[in-house]
Amino acid sequence: xxxxxxxxxxxxxxxxxxxxxxxxxxxxxxxxxxxxxxxxxxxxxxxxxxxxxxxxxxxxxxxxxxxxxxxxxxxxxxxxxxxxxxxxxxxxxxxxxxxxxxxxxxxxxxxxxxxxxxxxxxxxxxxxxxxxxxxxxxxxxxxxxxxxxxxxxxxxxxxxxxxxxxxxxxxxxxxxxxxxxxxxxxxxxxxxxxxxxxxxxxxxxxxxxxxxxxxxxxxxxxxxxxxxxxxxxxxxxxxxx
Numbered sequence: 742x743x744x745x746x747x748x749x750x751x752x753x754x755x756x757x758x759x760x761x762x763x764x765x766x767x768x769x770x771x772x773x774x775x776x777x778x779x780x781x782x783x784x785x786x787x788x789x790x791x792x793x794x795x796x797x798x799x800x801x802x803x804x805x806x807x808x809x810x811x812x813x814x815x816x817x818x819x820x821x822x823x824x825x826x827x828x829x830x831x832x833x834x835x836x837x838x839x840x841x842x843x844x845x846x847x848x849x850x851x852x853x854x855x856x857x858x859x860x861x862x863x864x865x866x867x868x869x870x871x872x873x874x875x876x877x878x879x880x881x882x883x884x885x886x887x888x889x890x891x892x893x894x895x896x897x898x899x900x901x902x903x904x905x906x907x908x909x910x911x912x913x914x915x916x917x918x919x920x921x922x923x924x925x926x927x928x929x930x931x932x933x934x935x936x937x938x939x940x941x942x943x944x945x946x947x948x949x950x951x952x953x954x955x956x957x958x959x960x961x962x963x964x965x966x967x968x969x970x971x972x973x974x975x976x977x978x979x980x981x982x
Contacts, residue, residue, distance in 0.1 A: 742873060742964055745770035748810040749964075750803075752793050752857060753820030755781040757926035758877065761953035762817060762960055769961075774806045776857075777820070793820045793853035803860040812868045815964055816861045818854040818898075819877040822846065825887045838889060846890035851897045858905065862914060871913035875963050876902045878920040880977050895920075899973055906971030915970045917963050921956045922977025946979035 749766055753759040754775035760783065763773050767785035775781050776791040787809065791802040807813055824846055830836040858874055865872040881888055882895035902918040909916055922945060959976045963969050975981055 742814065742967060744961070744964060746772070747814040748772045748774070748806075748812055749815040749817065750774045750776055750806060750813060750857075750861065751786075751817045751819055752776045752791075752853070754786065755779040755788075758921070758953045758956045758960075759817075759819040762819065762957035765954070765957050765961060772810055774810075776802060776806075793857055794848040796856050799853070799856040800860055803857070803864065807864045812870050813861050813864045813872060814870060815873045815875070816857060817875045817877065817960060817964075818857055819960075820853055821850045821877070821894075823888075823891055825891075826889065827887050828889055843890045847894055847897075850891065850894035851901075854898055854901060858901075862905075862909060862912070865914055866912055869913075871915075873915040873917070873964055874905065874909075875960055876916070876918040877960070878902070878918045878973055880920050880922050880975065880981050882920060883981070902973060903971055910970065915967070917969050917971065918973040919956065919959050919963060920973050920975050920977065921951055921959075922980045923950045925950045926953055944980065945977070949978065951976065951978060 744766060749771045751759050751763045751773060754763040755777040763775055763786050764783055766773050773786040774789050775786045776789050776793060778792055780788050789802040789806055792798050824842050826838050826842050828838050854876055876898045878898045879895040881892045882899050884892050899918060902916055906916040956976060959974055
């Protein structure tokens with residue numbers, strides 16, 4: 742897909758990987774809609790205030806983007822949150838995994854992907870658009886101590902990616918995913934202390950975390966390459982070799 746002039750939605754596009762991606766897409770001439778609860782601090786994108794875990798909000802904002810642009814060529818499901826919690830905390834007072842945290846992580850990281858894709862592919866079908874959906878997963882989909890909800894959500898994204906790739910190819914719509922390793926975003930900085938960060942850097946063959954721009958380049962590769970379909974691109978510095 743030639744990005745220039747294409748109408749592309751990026752969820753969670755106000756910060757982190759989403760911001761890096763939206764900025765690069767704008768530089769390549771795309772019409773970018775940032776779906777986020779926070780307004781972006783950069784120029785060139787149209788902002789659609791959207792809680793992607795709220796179906797009615799998603800329906801309304803996808804309809805608005807579609808009305809503003811006439812079509813949707815690509816969707817990048819990037820929005821997500823992280824809140825670490827073990828299934829059972831045995832240090833100090835015995836504590837079970839909080840149900841509210843579980844529901845919030847699943848709603849924001851997984852159910853939102855279903856909501857957004859459901860609405861967008863309908864618009865693609867209506868206009869007979871041979872579009873592409875890119876789902877941002879994580880290497881944590883393989884499991885990571887202390888991240889039950891996050892790992893489950895990302896594993897679910899991988900399953901949806903493969904399922905939809907098999908379903909939507911009949912409509913000429915590509916679906917693929919990208920699984921970043923640990924990336925230097927505000928979420929990562931808030932969710933891990935310096936020791937944990939240093940440990941992951943040592944475990945990564947390239948001895949560092951990814952830059953958001955590097956992950957954005959991987960997503961752009963998927964959008965541009967019309968033969969990339971049904972796969973999850975591992976972009977983790979060799980961590981999962």
